[in-house]
Amino acid sequence: MPSKPFLTTAKLVLDLEADAIKSLKAQLDEDFNNACELILDCTGRLIVVGIGKSGHIGNKIAATFASTGTPAFFVHPSEASHGDLGMITAKDIVLAISNSGETPEILTILPIIKRMGVGLISLCGKPSSSIAQHSDAVLNSAVSKEACPLNLAPTTSTTAALALGDALAMAVLENREFNENDFARSHPGGALGKRLLLYVEDVMHKDSKIPLVDENASLDQALEEMSLKALGMTGIVNQHGELLGIFTDGDLRRTLTNTVDTHKTLMKDIMTKNPYTASPSMLAAELVSVMQEKAINSVIVTKQDNQAIGALNVQDLLRAGVM
Numbered sequence: 104m105p106s107k108p109f110l111t112t113a114k115l116v117l118d119l120e121a122d123a124i125k126s127l128k129a130q131l132d133e134d135f136n137n138a139c140e141l142i143l144d145c146t147g148r149l150i151v152v153g154i155g156k157s158g159h160i161g162n163k164i165a166a167t168f169a170s171t172g173t174p175a176f177f178v179h180p181s182e183a184s185h186g187d188l189g190m191i192t193a194k195d196i197v198l199a200i201s202n203s204g205e206t207p208e209i210l211t212i213l214p215i216i217k218r219m220g221v222g223l224i225s226l227c228g229k230p231s232s233s234i235a236q237h238s239d240a241v242l243n244s245a246v247s248k249e250a251c252p253l254n255l256a257p258t259t260s261t262t263a264a265l266a267l268g269d270a271l272a273m274a275v276l277e278n279r280e281f282n283e284n285d286f287a288r289s290h291p292g293g294a295l296g297k298r299l300l301l302y303v304e305d306v307m308h309k310d311s312k313i314p315l316v317d318e319n320a321s322l323d324q325a326l327e328e329m330s331l332k333a334l335g336m337t338g339i340v341n342q343h344g345e346l347l348g349i350f351t352d353g354d355l356r357r358t359l360t361n362t363v364d365t366h367k368t369l370m371k372d373i374m375t376k377n378p379y380t381a382s383p384s385m386l387a388a389e390l391v392s393v394m395q396e397k398a399i400n401s402v403i404v405t406k407q408d409n410q411a412i413g414a415l416n417v418q419d420l421l422r423a424g425v426m
Contacts, residue, residue, distance in 0.1 A: 112252075115250070116250040116258065119248070119250040119258075119259055120250055120258070120259050120262045120263075123246040123247070123259045123260075123262060123263045124262065124263060124266045126246070126247075127243075127244065127263055127266060127267055127270075130243040130244075130245065131243075132243075134240040134241050134242065134243075135240075135242060135270075135271070135274075137239065137240040138224045138240040138242060138271060139271065139274050139275055139278065141196050141222045141224060141239060141240060142168075142173060142196055142224075142271075142275050143275060143278055143279070145194070145195065145196040145222070146194045147174075147192055147193075147194030147195035147196070148174040148175055148176065148192075148194075148195050148196075149165070149168050149173050149174065149175035149195070149196050149197075149198060150175070150176065150177075150178050150190070150191050150195050150196065150197045150198070151164055151165040151168075151175060151176070151177045151178070151197075151198045151200065152177070152178050152179070152180045152183065152197060152198070152199050152200070152209055152212075153177075153180070153199070153200035153201065153206075153209075154179075154180055154181070154201070154206050154208050154209070155257070156257040156261045157200040157201055157202060157206070157257075157261070157264065158177070158179060158200075159261075160200060160261050160264045160265050160268065161177050161198075161200045162177045163265060163268070164198070164200070164265070164268035164269075164271075164272065165177040167268065167269060167272045168272050168275070171272055171273075171275075171276045171279075171281055172275075172276060172279045172281040173272070173275055173276075173279070176190075178190055178191065180206070180208035180209045180211070180212055181208050183208075183212050184208065184211055184212060188212060188215060191216065191219070191221060192219075192221075193219045193220050193221060195221055195222075196221065196222045196223075196224065197216055197221055197222070197223050197224070198224045198225075198226060199223060199224070199225045199226070199227075199234055199238070200225075200226045200227070200264055200268075201225070201226075201227045201232070201234055202227060202228040202229075202244070202257065202260045202261075202264070203227070203228065203229060203232065204225065204227035204228065204229040204230075204231075204232020204233060204234045204235050205229075205232055205233055205234065206234065209234055210233055210234065213234070213237050217237060222239050223237060223238045223239050223240075224238060224239065224240045224241075224242065225237075225238040225240075225241050225242065226242040226244055226264055226267060226268065227241070227242075227243075227244060228243075228244050228245040228246065228260055228263075229245065230243050230245070242267055242271065244260065244263045244264045244267050245263075246259045246260050246263050250262075301386070301387040301388070301423055301424075301425055302383065302384060302385065302386060302387060303381050303382065303383050303384070303385045303386075303387055303390055303404055303413070303415070304383035304384065304404070304413065305387065305423070306387050306415050306419050306420060306423045306425075307381075307383065307404045307412075307413030307414060307415045307419070308332070308334065308413060308414050308415060308419070309412065309413050312332060312414075313332070313338070313403075313411055313412075313413060313414045314328050314329055314331070314332035314334055314336060314337035314338060314414060315328070315337060315338045315339075315340055315411055316328050316337055316338075316339055316340075316370055317339070317340060317341075317342070317370075318339050318340065318341055318347055318348075318369070318370055318371035318374075319369055319370070319371065320339075320369070320370050321365065321366055321367065321368060321369060321370070322358070322363065322365040322366075322368040322369075322370065322373065323365045323366055324370075325337050325339075325350055325370050326355070326365070329350075329352075329355075332414075334401055334414055334415070334416050335351060335352045335400060335401050335416055336349055336350060336351040336352065336400075336401040336403075336414075336416070337349070337350050338403040338411050338414065339370045339371065339374045340411060344410050344411070345408070345409045345410060346378075346380065346403055346405055346409050346410070346411045347371070347374065347376065348370075348371075348374030348375050348376045348377070348378060349374060349375050349378040349401070349403060350370060350373065350374045350375065351375070351399075351400070351401055353400075354373065354374070354375060358373050378403065379393070379397055379399065379402065380402065380403050380404065380405040380409075381393075381402045381403075381404045381405075381413075381415075382404070382405075383404055383406075383412060383413060387420060387423060387425045388425050390402065390420070391420055391425055391426050394417065394420075400416055400417045401414070401415070401416040401417075402414070402415055402416070
């Protein structure tokens with residue numbers, strides 16, 4: 104058995120880190136507003152620097168800013184001293200993360216940054232530190248103790264820095280009027296990107312995969328087309344290829360409740376006329392909403408001249424990740 108219960112330690116760590124984050128609210132002052140304004144007024148990029156655990160936190164903060172409307176990237180201070188300082192321009196803003204505020208690698212590049220006229224925001228645990236004194240805005244991330252039992256390993260301090268970085272990024276985001284569409288453009292591979300950036304033409308079946316029969320086709324012929332294309336429906340067109348109606352699995356069930364001759368029954372007599380159709384330029388997410396509202400499972404996609412150019416069903420939208 105462990106000398107100290109694992110769960111006891113875990114709960115203590117979480118309590119300490121939660122208390123540290125709560126205490127940050129009381130440490131916020133006008134410098135937070137100044138930091139936000141510096142970032143919003145910046146015509147270049149936000150450059151985040153940090154060493155060790157602060158560097159890992161800095162990477163995450165830079166990524167958060169980059170994905171929420173503020174061009175940003177992380178630069179390792181040691182690498183900056185050996186050439187990467189050329190990545191920073193006079194139009195940029197630097198966010199320096201250092202719990203002690205005395206990180207030698209950051210202090211080394213400070214004179215060059217200041218000489219370039221680059222704005223400096225520091226996120227540190229000691230507002231009276233050297234880095235803080237050279238900053239245009241200081242974000243106080245001080246914590247009373249680390250969650251480490253030895254009070255050595257950066258734990259509470261890095262959690263506080265991360266939370267303060269998130270608060271800064273979200274405050275800037277709201278004042279940029281950054282919205283879901285903007286976020287999706289930065290995340291085209293994610294679920295949100297698919298939901299907001301995928302169009303009907305990206306999802307629909309095309310060409311020979313579109314289930315279509317002539318208006319004078321028999322029910323037998325329509326059933327064969329529906330089975331072949333496996334979309335749970337078929338479109339019905341006239342001799343000019345114009346869409347006249349649709350016939351779905353639901354229509355089939357309703358039709359077969361009556362006595363019909365599948366060889367002689369023509370599609371023009373049993374189809375659903377003037378069905379809802381989608382535009383290829385319609386957002387797939389918008390189509391989902393319409394299909395749910397109209398309680399339909401399949402849709403024909405048409406051009407302005409009512410020519411069928413695509414078809415899709417609910418399963419296609421599910422596979423595309425927009426439902």
